[in-house]
Amino acid sequence: MPRRFSLAVVAASLALASPLVHAQTPAQVAKAANIPHPAVIAHRGASFDAPESTRASYLTARDLGADYLEMDLQRTKDGVLIALHDENLTRTTDIATRYPERKDQPVSAFTLAELKALDAGSWFNAAYPERARPKFAGLQVLTLDEIIDIAEGNPQRHPGLYMETKVPSLFPGIEHDLKLKLQQRGWLTAGGEVAPGKHVVLQTFEKPSLQLLAKEMPKVPKILLLWVGDGSIEAKSNVPFAQSGAKDKAAYYAQQQPKDKAAFEQWVDFAKAQGAIGTGPSAALTHGGEQSYMDLVQPWMNQYTHGKNMLVHVYTVDDPVDYKKVMDAGVDGIFTNRAAELLKFYGRPAKATVAQVLEQEGY
Numbered sequence: 001m002p003r004r005f006s007l008a009v010v011a012a013s014l015a016l017a018s019p020l021v022h023a024q025t026p027a028q029v030a031k032a033a034n035i036p037h038p039a040v041i042a043h044r045g046a047s048f049d050a051p052e053s054t055r056a057s058y059l060t061a062r063d064l065g066a067d068y069l070e071m072d073l074q075r076t077k078d079g080v081l082i083a084l085h086d087e088n089l090t091r092t093t094d095i096a097t098r099y100p101e102r103k104d105q106p107v108s109a110f111t112l113a114e115l116k117a118l119d120a121g122s123w124f125n126a127a128y129p130e131r132a133r134p135k136f137a138g139l140q141v142l143t144l145d146e147i148i149d150i151a152e153g154n155p156q157r158h159p160g161l162y163m164e165t166k167v168p169s170l171f172p173g174i175e176h177d178l179k180l181k182l183q184q185r186g187w188l189t190a191g192g193e194v195a196p197g198k199h200v201v202l203q204t205f206e207k208p209s210l211q212l213l214a215k216e217m218p219k220v221p222k223i224l225l226l227w228v229g230d231g232s233i234e235a236k237s238n239v240p241f242a243q244s245g246a247k248d249k250a251a252y253y254a255q256q257q258p259k260d261k262a263a264f265e266q267w268v269d270f271a272k273a274q275g276a277i278g279t280g281p282s283a284a285l286t287h288g289g290e291q292s293y294m295d296l297v298q299p300w301m302n303q304y305t306h307g308k309n310m311l312v313h314v315y316t317v318d319d320p321v322d323y324k325k326v327m328d329a330g331v332d333g334i335f336t337n338r339a340a341e342l343l344k345f346y347g348r349p350a351k352a353t354v355a356q357v358l359e360q361e362g363y
């Protein structure tokens with residue numbers, strides 16, 4: 001074999017051995033995992049327009065055409081999976097008047113019947129009078145079953161479920177319960193795959209819960225949510241908010257960053273090792289606000305994650321200025337409280353306005 005030819009063969013062999021040859025584009029990764037790209041993830045439903053995690057919020061997100069209904073799962077005292085973000089019910093229900101002496105207790109201290117007696121809508125009308133609707137008053141805390149009913153309820157719209165185990169250390173076995181529910185509802189096949197025509201993503205901030213989700217549902221797409229600080233990515237600085245001099249929490253979070261590249265990469269590597277299809281990093285928002293956190297979607301971070309053939313779904317972005325910023329940085333989907341706005345940004349606007357959808361649904 002002539003030397004020149006031999007070198008070419010060696011070079012070709014080396015190229016074949018290179019990980020770059022096996023790199024897929026994020027769009028290919030998403031397609032293989034049956035995940036829309038870029039994805040519209042309706043954060044607690046259409047929670048800018050209606051009380052979060054309620055029927056009004058999820059119906060609106062579904063009918064607008066969101067790809068996923070996002071929810072934070074917790075478990076009642078009598079073992080029912082429900083959607084609630086906070087660790088207690090004070091912010092989003094009337095628990096302070098209904099059960100004043102128990103108002104700070106966690107979800108696990110209440111039966112489903114007790115939670116169903118709460119008003120999970122009136123707080124929104126008081127907090128956002130410009131978006132208030134009389135029929136939001138009296139909305140209930142929802143079970144996972146009820147959210148599945150909503151996801152299945154419109155013949156033209158089939159949103160997926162994007163489910164977080166919220167504070168899973170408080171709910172031992174919640175990963176198993178979730179698998180049983182998805183099986184019971186026909187969202188998982190007997191072989192443990194997401195059923196045809198359904199879309200499911202599992203998400204968690206906690207490494208042990210990701211491991212349990214991987215054990216229970218190895219064939220279901222999973223995302224590890226990213227944060228900087230205690231129990232998450234090691235921070236460069238441990239100065240607490242009170243001593244930071246930052247004008248508000250958003251400014252404080254915007255200053256926070258991983259200790260170094262390795263600290264960030266370690267979390268992505270862990271997610272990959274558990275078979276996760278991606279990460280869910282936070283974003284620092286242009287105009288701040290309560291959901292403005294650390295900037296974990298810097299291009300080098302997204303490139304690192306993509307280099308592992310993993311996706312990046314950023315939380316929680318509502319403003320077109322920030323949609324552009326995070327998309328330019330390379331993300332593959334966005335958690336948003338404003339599904340209608342994100343659908344418009346992606347060039348696939350809803351057929352009806354938010355107001356029309358809410359009215360059609362009886363609000």
Ligand code: G3P
Nearest residue numbers: 072164203225280315335
């Ligand atoms: O689950 C992704 C995003 O929802 C994370 O933030 O606190 O709203 O659950 P959080």
Ligand code: CA
Nearest residue numbers: 070071072164
């Ligand atoms: Ca969440």
